[in-house]
Amino acid sequence: MRFGSDAFLRLSALSASASALLSLNDQQPLTSSLGAIPSSEDSAYRVPLLTLHRDLVNIPSISGSEADVTLFLEKALTRLNFTVTLQPLPKTATNPAARFNVIAWPGRDDHTPPAGFHDRVLITSHIDVVPPFIPYALHSTRIPPHQPLNFTDLHPSTLISGRGTVDAKGSVAAQITAAALLLRSGSIPPHSIALLYVVGEEVDGDGMKYFSSSLQHSSASSPTRHHQKLKAAIFGEPTEGKLACGHKGIALAAVVATGKAGHSGYPWLGKSATAVLVRGLGGLLDAELGSSERFGNTTVNVGVLEGGVAANVIAKEARARLAVRVALGDRRTGAEIVGGRMRSVLEEVDSEALRLEFGGGYGPVECECDVDGFETMVANYGTDVPNLEGDHVSYLYGPGSILVAHGDDEGLTIKDLEDAVEGYKRLIKHAVEA
Secondary structure, three states, rough: OOOOOOHHHOOOHHHHHHHHHOOOOOOOOOOOEEEEOOOHHEEEEEHHHHHHHHHHEEEEEEEEOEEEHHHHHHHHHHHHOOEEEEEEOOOOOOOOEEEOEEEEEEEOOOOOOOOOOOOOOEEEEEEEEEEOOOOEEEEEOOOOOOOOOOHHHOOOOEEEOOOOOOOOOOHHHHHHHHHHHHHHHOOOOOOOHEEEEOOOOOOOOOHHHHHHHHHHHHHHHHHHOOOOOOEEEEEOOOOOOOOEEEEEEEEEEEEEOOOOOOOOHHHHHHHOHHHHHHHHOOOOOOOOOOEEEOOEEEEEEEEEEEEEOOOOOEEEEEEEEEEEEEEOOOOOHHHHHHHHHHHHHHHHHHOOOOOEEEEEEEEEEEEOOOOOOOEOOOOOOOOOHHHOOOEEEEEEOOOOOOOOOOOOOOOEEEHHHHHHHHHHHHHHHHHHHH
């Protein structure tokens, strides 16, 4: 599905990066008025890589309002000789806006390739970001004042800041650059990969969940696709340029306390729900809820506290909303195991006044990390990996640190991006050839 021409007119000023990407085959060394840029393969694609990254970051795409960046990516990938499909997500009462996942295959075709996704390596990340929008900025002391900016003049240590520079438009730009380079050099066959850029990852993963359900639906409804499945999926998230062996699971829950209202001068005549809630939360924070050698300890974050009506009134009701990072069990069982342990803790504190409203979740997610040339790590944050159903191999990798993602100082260096292109090239080739 494609938008009409009117929609593209709104993005005409953003076509520069798509045009620049056409030069990815140019391997001539680049130099700077400040001295030679390191003569590595990285420098040959610096301009198209940084231009694409800049334009992606400069397009606001807070979760739920990703349409403009979706249109831009369709145009950029089409210029790179991909067949692009925009997959519409169902509109909802809470989000009635038009929203689309971006799906692309190498080569030009008006339809989904006959083989679909069968035995392909899916290269994927998300194009939505958390609020607020923070514009793109470069921070370099090596550019003299009033000198026109030229990406080739920038030192690899130059910091790039702005919302999404790390999470996850850095991954998107590096993935597209790496895939284009591999295809143009003939290092991988066109039918071996597909690209997917989804919406909604930062909220509830609805973009990836919808894509996953569409694969299952098409497989069930079409005998010719019944046995089709992905060979592997490479997920782009900030991993500091290391290959993640997986990440903790997550469970969402609320602790609810019920008391008896009364005058604060006579606390023995009532029962304070807020006091009980505090004791219950203390029990959860101090409890051993489960751990594993790979993922460490299960941790509890008390995100929201609500309760009471006035300082001089014994609170009748109180509530806390929690995010629990699950470190034990497997993807399907870990969250329920932790939920059971949380209920036991609350029962010991006050079985009558406290109850757990458990929203479910998933346990630790394991990814493949035995690939030559990569350092490894384990992530504490959630990703879209568990939202893509199937028995394919999953990899998790990308530039930048999660420690600055979502913050006012979100940013990464030029070297981070260039290293990520090389990392994705190695990882894509490994997944294709495995």
